[in-house]
Amino acid sequence: MITFSNINFHYKNNRTDKGNLIDISLTIEDGELIVLTGESGCGKTTFTRLINGLAPNYYPGTVTGELYLDGENIIGKSVAELGRTVGSVFQNPRSQFFNVDTDSELAFAAENIAMDPSEIIRRMDEVTEELDLTELRGCSIFELSGGEKQRIACGSVAVMHPKVIVLDEPSSNLDAESIEKLKCVLAKWKKQGKTIIIAEHRLFFLRELADRLIVMKDGRITNVFERDEMSELSASLKEMGIRPLVEPELIVRRSVEGIRNYIRIEHFKYSYDRKTVALSVDNMSLPGNQVVAIIGNNGAGKSTFLKCLCGIYKTKKDKITLNGSRWKRKLRYRDCYLVFQDVNHQLFTESVLDELIIGMDDSLSEDVKKEKALEILERFGIRDLADHHPMALSGGQKQRVAIASSVAAGRDIILMDEPTSGMDELNMMRLSQELKRLKEAGKTIYVVTHDYEFINECCDSVIRLA
């Protein structure tokens, strides 16, 4: 049993109140599966960090109140000590492995507490069986996809036989298929009687599993919904800025707007090495001046498709036309702009303003560039951020800067890779509005996404890659 009793937490070195907790009191029974949700910065991550001890041990701050785990106050206990009973899975699959190979990672935590090697191996085999990890054993983590990494992360937690497992936005970098697998893992853990606490934005995959849904806002718990109350929530959740509990059906509209056959692809092939084909498209046409969603199963090469289309990946002998005329790789570079899933990699400069200016036409004078850049920032509602360092912005703001810089660079075709992953309702709606406005300004937008709510909100047509 976990009991929060009047817990307050304030991060040190934090000028805003983002992520702080105010007067949290809650009791979590053994074997319960609790889902925490709320807008970005509402404190749900901090909640999980108190349970695994990362706050205040690793992320310093001041705590008042008591937090009991099985009758013992755990505030002040070290992370390593708590790690014996509390397992943690994090948001970013890229940064939670100490080891380079999967086997070592599975054994890692158990080795750290000096468990007997034969027992570790026995447990590893047991977990491999349980979580269906056979094909991932003995691999380098650099060869795994995000979803596969997340499964190994779950496995390495399971080897410890923890009583409590906390997960901080585990699905935010995962595609539909991997989310389904994550759901299976959670169901198994629940059956084993483990106490599970998940902080999440996307809720649909947790609907059948959650015992309670806890909504947070500005560091406080605002609502607690029991299992049987959840089914009637859909409408009120939207008002609270929370993603739906049921994955919406894809609404297919018959769009008459836009340009038909804007891009014609007759032959488009790409492979990372000489053996496996990562992308193979014959005969496809994409509409222009629309927001187009590109969906498809895992491994259909959706991200690869975008990277090939914008010219980052070299495709050989491609036959693509734009508006009827041959569209070579060099031209595609000039016309397209890809907004990465991890926008951090495409913001280079010291200020948001510079970020826009750097991609502009070199023939313009500095003053004209600056004026134009400010105008674009105004349009995106981020003019007041012009002097900020891009890296100091929030995830949603960074993305807006990236889109704004594509507009500044005068690109007509904007490609986006999973833009809504890890986004709350508010930011998702804001992005939808922006994309619609870009379309009205004559741009074409191709979005690879799994987010049906987002597709229904702003996409004019849907293309499935197979």
Next chain:
Amino acid sequence: MRKLDPRTKLLLLVVINVVMMTGKITGIFVPVRIVFALIPFFLMMRETWFRGSFIYFFLYLYVFLFERFTLQDIHPVLLIILLFTTGLLSRFLAGVMMAYYLMKTTTVSEFVTSMERMHIPKVIVIPFAVMFRFFPTLKEEWQDVKNAMKMRGIGLAGRNPLDVLEYVMVPILMSVSKIADELSAASMTKCLSVDGKRTHIAKVGFSFLDIIMFLCAAAGLFAHIFLGGVIGT
């Protein structure tokens, strides 16, 4: 196939570098150099990296021959350039390949295990272990940033090199420091701490091949130090 113990690999790496970089290239050191150049080739072949092994083999062969049979009737400037590059390669190539082999074939846990067998404190072992993970991560990050720059039309040419350095370094450093931060947090929740005993499931230990490699290294080092291999003696 028995794997080579990480300690043996580390010893070979050190000895190959010392002998190749600071050693003489004539007399009895011709066969010594040949043997040491062949060790990484042999180890790579054993891992069935045929492509890499053969490229290394022929590159080294070329360098080795060039060092001995200097071309005549060649423009002096060209000769200097050639001598410079071959000199550099003959001294560094074997060491680089050995380091590559070490990084590629040693898992973090094997490395940590063998370091702890030598009673090296964790404060030293852990940062080294993190390096194994750091280099591939850096490579991934660099790829992404390079792609982003290409797409945005920020070419390397025609710009102030300091600006370019900034464009490359800012996102990489930001992203790497974020990864490092999250990685430390994740490792802590997995009970990693500087004090306290660990157990290991990695099996490391010496085999016959380790002994042969060890003898090679010892013999080479002996010749290098006592038979006047060091340049200038």
